[in-house]
Amino acid sequence: MAVDISPRFLFKRIKHSVCFFIQRRNHVKTKWAGTRAKRPATDLALQHFDATYSLQLGDLWPSVRIGMLSEKKYGALVNNFASTSDVISGFHSKGCRDFISAALTEKPAVEPELHDHSAAPVSSNIQCFVFPRGDISRFKSARPDSNGLLNYYLLDAASVLPVLALDVQPGHSVLDLCAGPGGxxxxxxxxxxxxxxxxxxxxxxxxxRLHRTLQSYLPRELLMEGTVHVTSLDGRQWRNKEDTGFDKVLVDVPCTTDRHSLMEEENNIFKRSRTKERQMLPLLQMELLLAGIHAARPGGDVLYSTCSLSQLQNECVVQQAVSLAQQEMGVRVEVQSLCSFVQLFSHTFHFAPQPAVGELVLPHLCANFGPIYMCKLRRMS
Ligand SMILES: C[S@@+](CC[C@H](N)C(=O)[O-])C[C@H]1O[C@@H](n2cnc3c(N)ncnc32)[C@H](O)[C@@H]1O
Structure with a gap:
């Protein structure tokens, strides 16, 4: 019998072998899939960030990435309700400085632009101590004073910025829509x-945890006199509530908490079982921001913040909420410039070069704070 070695026949044989090989490979892979070790959520987070943030941040991403994968830096928020003179002199002796009062006395690292007339308000009673740039020393845990009140609270120093930007003035009423654990x-x-x-x-x-924070830091009399009211409600409900007219509203939304997602498996939103929840975050964030806008009085301010670098969770949410506030609620909202504010604190934090709206603190090995995104909005009508 003659052997068929025509090109057509050979091509068929090769095709058959390749198909068989692919089928075998897939067959084996399917079998493995059930038993293979789950990929850690921290790995999934890094893969996701590499894909999205390298496009978003370009050349800045490698340095931000190293910062986020390294130990973060804390700030010590001084508790003005406790006895703190010893603590403050202790901070000074270690070379720490209150980055807020320092900003008011130092020359800004970046000269203000001549055309920028935005205010740089600072609620001067807040004190937050940090170690100098490049110094990665840690603070000891806070200790109770003679009245049992803890003398400072450790937090990412950049997370004080949204509070400072809100610029609370005497007599103001404030709504903190997503407040737990209470920093x-x-x-x-x-x-x-x-x-x-x-x-x-x-x-x-x-x-x-919020209740516990307040009890550990505030005098009992202050808690009893009704200055602080704590609830456990869905913040989105504020769109239908009559408890509105706040001078200032803080909307510090749930987000992908980028640093946490890279470092901790526990409560990690990049777990495959939480994919849907993660994808729905921008919608939840926008609904919370709209509720915050509804809760503010005309002329009042709303501060939107996240601890993520994601444009989808930051600028896009703000831009969408501003246009929906007008379309659905008939409320005009204006984005407030934070340029001068950023210049004031540029000795302590690294800020991203000009996001479309708002400001973004970028992690950096020499000043490993953030990420914190913030955008200040004023309800005009
Ligand atoms: C970024 S954390 C807030 C951190 C807090 N502001 C602080 O400085 O300690 C976001 C918070 O939003 C809360 N949250 C999630 N969905 C919410 C909703 N629909 N309404 C109100 N709070 C919500 C979460 O429980 C979480 O505590």
Missing amino acids: KTLALLQTQVVRFLWANDLSGPRTV
């Missing part, structure tokens, strides 16, 4: 000028 609530109260503060968080356990 920014505590910073708001350190201004010592708030007339009334409503701190809310949807999560029961986070609200318990």
